[in-house]
Amino acid sequence: MSAPQFNTWQSVQDEVLRRIHAREWPPGSAIPHEADLAVEFGCARTTVNRALRAVAEAGLLDRRRKAGTRVALHPVRKATLSITIIRAEIEGLGMAYAYRRILAETVKAPAPVQRRLGIRNDPMLHVRALHLADATPYVLEERWVRIASVPTIMEADLTQQSANEWLVANAPFTHGDIAFSASAASEAEATFLACAPGAALFVIARTTWNGAAPITSVRLTYAPGYRMVTEL
Amino acid sequence: MSAPQFNTWQSVQDEVLRRIHAREWPPGSAIPHEADLAVEFGCARTTVNRALRAVAEAGLLDRRRKAGTRVALHPVRKATLSITIIRAEIEGLGMAYAYRRILAETVKAPAPVQRRLGIRNDPMLHVRALHLADATPYVLEERWVRIASVPTIMEADLTQQSANEWLVANAPFTHGDIAFSASAASEAEATFLACAPGAALFVIARTTWNGAAPITSVRLTYAPGYRMVTEL
DNA sequence: AAGTGGTCTAGACCACGTC
DNA sequence: ACGTGGTCTAGACCACTTT
Secondary structure, three states: OOOOOOOOOOHHHHHHHHHHOOOOOOOOOOOHHHHHHHHOOOOOOHHHHHHHHHHHOOEEEEEOOOOOEEOOOOOOOOEEEEEOOHHHHHHHHHOHHHHHHEEEEEOOOOHHHHHOOOOOOOOOEEEEEEEEEEEEEEEEEEEEEHHHHHHHHHHHHOOOOOHHHHHHHHHOOOOEEEEEEEEEOOHHHHHHOOOOOOOOEEEEEEEEEEEEEEEEEEEEEEEOOOOEEEEE | OOOOOOOOOHHHHHHHHHHHHHHOOOOOOOOOOOHHHHHHOOOOHHHHHHHHHHHHOOOOOEEEEEEEEEOOOOOOOEEEEEOOOOOHHHOOOOOEEEEEEEEEEEEOOHHHHHHOOOOOOOOOEEEEEEEEEEEEEEEEEEEEEEEOOHHHHHHHHOOOOOOHHHHHHOOOOOOEEEEEEEOOOHHHHHHHHOOOOOOOOEEEEEEEEEEEEEEEEEEEEOOOOOOEEOOO
């Protein structure tokens, strides 16, 4: 007889996933308690807990104290997107990276940007720059930085290093939001990205804070054909 | 005198995050070993491990056996997108959900779809459907399902329930890939989504497998103005 | 009130990678 | 070879939630 051995939390996780996928534990049903599973698997409850927690984080289990653990009815799969530096992204594709600053000015931000950041009339650094891959336009970066939050950026040479890269290295942030959308190329965008006006462009808008202090808001407009890919 | 108390792994995590953000542990620098931190924090090494592992998963620390733990030079922030069923997404916005099947046929899939799924000439179910929010077009679903992988789908009434929803409930998958892009509306898409041809549309392409068996490949084309939002 | 997951501890052994 | 993180154990107490 002797049940198979489950010595590691990963082997327990594999077995749990197998039972879920095989419908031995159907969606919505309650699964045995940690203590029972520990006995069945012949390991410590801590190990079972580690495994179940990992599966729950993946969205396949719902766990609640007292209520127990149930197989998720609508497995909310989570796709994780890694937000990297643009230079690293391009070089990772095996292409040559180049960067061209188009504009840098100190101004009051337009109303929509102020609203996103929750500020009023603070002086902002406005930077527009183009990132190129193998000498062809890759993405247009349109950025506002709240100077009071990152005063040292005024001493950075943004003709050589992108604001994107400088901020990643020098301006830590605690949280932010990010939005993905599609947008028709404006006349200006079409010129910079070497495409036709009205072309469908992939856009990422990101706003970040350091604690309560707003840092920056950026709009990245990608050249036609860009695809953001990840795994499930 | 007496160092502050860190009884829980979350309090340890908070302190670690504070030191990283405050640059007490600058980017690229090595931080003390788990054992040393356990002594400093006055807790078990297990607790320190739990905290550091969580911070490492968030991308702020790089951990390697023997090499030790370092503050990440380029913190790779991860955005997690939850993939839900479309009806839940629309109802979650407080809008009325409606669904209209446009087409369902059993055919051989076109070459690009076969290539994505890694199959040849298998019979496929092809479904085209429109999801509406408050009676206006929300997203167009264009889907291919490999019948051999999910035979029971032929008995489902896809005029009432969307293939999206049926599959989530009845066809478990182990892994998949997902791509986001922007695309100009074709004549057909413009008609279904009630927009102008050439309009910039947000597109999600998803392909899923159950183990080695390909399940389905779907292209979701959203009506103009759609934004996919998440937090960092 | 009681049951379930969440967490902490102290000690131990192990796997991996760097030296 | 050896140092560091990775994990396991057995037992205990606690927090949250539902009954």
